Amino acid sequence: MGVSRFSRLLLPAVSMLFVLPVFADAIRQTKGEFYDAFRQLDVDLPTPNVYRTASGAPGDRYWQQQVDYKIKVDLDQDARRITGSESINYTNNSPDTLRYLWLQLDQNRFREDSIARRSETAFDVGGRRNLAEQGEGDVLNYGAVARQQAMDDTAYGYEVKRVVDSRGKAIPFTIVDTMMRLDLAAPLASGKSTSFSIDFAFNIINEARVSGRGGYDHFDDSNTDIFFLAQWFPRLAAYTDYAGWQHKAFLGRGEFTLEFGDYEVEITVPADHVVSATGVLQNPGKVLSAEQRARLKQAETAAQPVFVVTPEEAAQNEKTPSKERATWVFKAENVRDFAWASSNKFIWDAMGHQQPGARQPLVMAMSFYPNEAEPIWSKYSTQAVLHTLEVYSRFSFDYPYPTAQSVNAWARGGMEYPMITFNGYRPEVFEPGEDDVAVEGAPDKTYSRRVKYGLVGVIIHEIGHIYFPMTVNSDERQWTWMDEGINSFLDYVSALEWEENYPSYAPHTNVLDYIPDEMVAENQVPVMTQSDSVLNLGYNAYTKPTAALIILRETVMGRELFDFAFKEYSRRWMFKRPTPSDFFRTMEDASGVDLDWFWRGWFYSTDHVDIAITDVREYKVASLNPDVDYPLDRTEFADKHPETLAQIRNREEGRKTWMQRHPDLADQYNRDDRFTVSNQNRNDYQELLESLEPWERTALERAVAEDKYIYFIDFANLGGLVMPLPLKITDASGDSEFVTFPAEIWRRDFHAVTKILIRDTAIASLELDPRHETADANYSNNNYPQRITKSRIQLYKSDEEDRNLMAEMLLKLREVKGGVDPDAKAIPLEQAEIEDRE
């Protein structure tokens, strides 16, 4: 039977490290300093094949496995334990014969002997860390202690009880950390199916202590719980054309990728519970009252969310626990996972979202939350779900499932599964201070802007994940950015459409002004980094791809081409498995815009944007005619070379030169200067005119007649990322014009380019990227004439009125108790927050 073999685990990726040469590229520039920022990615992307085309679409022999589940699961509320039995039907659509199958055992991540647990560092848990360099002993924070205690008290991880085939015969299995291999009795040929069953159990983690994607959230005051179960049953690992079995161990970060299939799940819980789950409830007659069923029906066409379970009913449920049990049955078709939440605390509201003409004409948007989450949840949760469906569907495809649910499972954060999301944010409990006069009718709970926009934002983000990656099934274990980056981009777009000046990236905090501070920093990794290895995850996997896609949409491609290509990507890969190259290729294929330079810079490198205007030179066309040009040259020379001061003073003193006293010594050189036109000059000019082709002479004559201004503008690429050059040109009259030179301007010189502008009027000033659309990290070098840009602090100091008010306030506050805020709780200063336990 099952054997744990943690010590023998060998990841293929590890052994590959030894053969990686310093230069991985086959193409190398070994002379000079030429860097081809526009080199096509063909060499670097995987070779197209019958499964994935060179245009980024699924190939004509694209395949993916199908896995259908029937699960019975029982929640033991008191023991905080799950016991389940699943029967799985696995269909091998690959061209390969499979002798074994791999399953994911994500709960094993919480075992003491897991790779995740054993490889934890202080970074992961805030635990032990040697602070010798700071002259400190080791320190441990409360969270790490509580987490360790929780792990000491309870054995976590799967208990795999029984694995049998359809005839009840035991299937040998081997557990390798968070993965389990089933050795099939007979090889599974291409196109064939096999069925087997697994009995399993595990202890549910206290999520607030242990930290995970599911668990229970305990409410001390009422001694009640919300259970939210995710990654809770042994699930088939993905078997793909691009990676074989995706069985890289779960380390807690790189989430998962799974196979699509149909689910039928029977969930048995205490009878006072309300259950929210992936899919559609099959037996409302057994678990809901007639009145609740009527409300659910009414909600289908309601204009406002309707309570299916009211706050009063939820309060009653939670006060009177039931000894009875109830089984909730759910079915879900063509989903890649199944999650659920259960509690006797849940209020439930619902409202239908109509999609006329879609495969799923009615979608039930629903929310589940405890009274502790009110009043903000009934006001905003379901509305935010509906808004997300509207915007995301416009950018991708009609929402493909019958339900979209938002569950308040925890105090902060969010997590996504098909048709169901777990979302944080609850209002603060209002506690009047000692001096506060009790106000009649004062709310017992308030919520801040932070909570409000945090809630709306997290719901948009997590519901958005039902599109990416729950429907467009990218591989999160490998590439966090493919779902988090694309989804953060769309949640930003949706937030802007929720209300103007939505404070995620309000006008003053353009994400493109926000990201450069990160992009110039040392702790960057390329966006194309495997999930578990990404440093600074929020920026590299969420915000930087968001910024990149905004730049593509608004500046590089334009909305029309971007939106068409993005929709095509969504349509092509809906219910399929895209890889990064499929995204890159589709965006180019559908838009007709070469973006290899963009992917190379923004996704494969850690360069940032800093482009400068380094010099501007102004010219006019010379006529070449010495009778025209030489007098002009003389004036210009005189302007440039003022008369020598000593000579001026000699004259002022009335001093006569030798030549003035002896004029007979003068010859032609005294009469003519170097700008005097000679006959030789005139002859040369005539010869030159004769040597010109007629069209050349016409061009010259016209240029002389038009008398235009000619500018040579030098740009330098200081940050490394090549980008388009959006340029505002203002002439002497104050009129301005906006032009954008495409990024291809950099193709022959990555470091510096000179652009020629020919204009009717003189240019007074140039401003590069005035609309802040390229994520330029330094705007002080973007102007001609160079503008003395004041730093933020200089600007702040220059506003004397505000400054004085602030100075007075600081002084006032400092005077009390030597600068410590009089109303403050004792702020731990310096190292005072470290209490020595001795």
Place this chain on the structure above:
Amino acid sequence: MTGPSGRAAGAVCLLAGLCLSMSASAHRLPMGMTTVTYNPVTDSVEIVHRLHRHDAEQAMVEVMAESGVDLLQLTVQARLALYTESHFQIATVVDGEVGTPLPLQLLGAEMDGDYVLIYQELPERLPPEIAVRDDVLRDLFPDQVNQVNITTTSGIKTLVFKLDDSWHKVRLE
């Protein structure tokens, strides 16, 4: 929970703070960004702390023990500035040890969209090696991470403060 072998077997400390809660799929990470830049025009080092308004407001709720604080109020901004001043330091490094703190001057704070900026200034150049401590919000939120970008002649030096970090030393040339 064992101490390091040798010197101080009992010197295991507990950091005050809320229990650790790493959000499973962080929407917006609680992150502070500080830039330290020499300005040749004013011959001073300019320090700009950028905090997310929501995080800063929640922090002031804790610090001022009041609910519903609003950073649009000058007094709240000033308190945040004082709080920041007491939680951020730059010190000299002497013989590899953290030396004396440099006299940073607190200028104030202002809102910038969804962020609040706190300004400090040092009317001199930075020494070639410094130590930096950035505890801002980290005493209140265990998953707060602060990043300090220091502009040098050869590029940006980045320091990241999280969990139980205290002083970080950095050479600037």
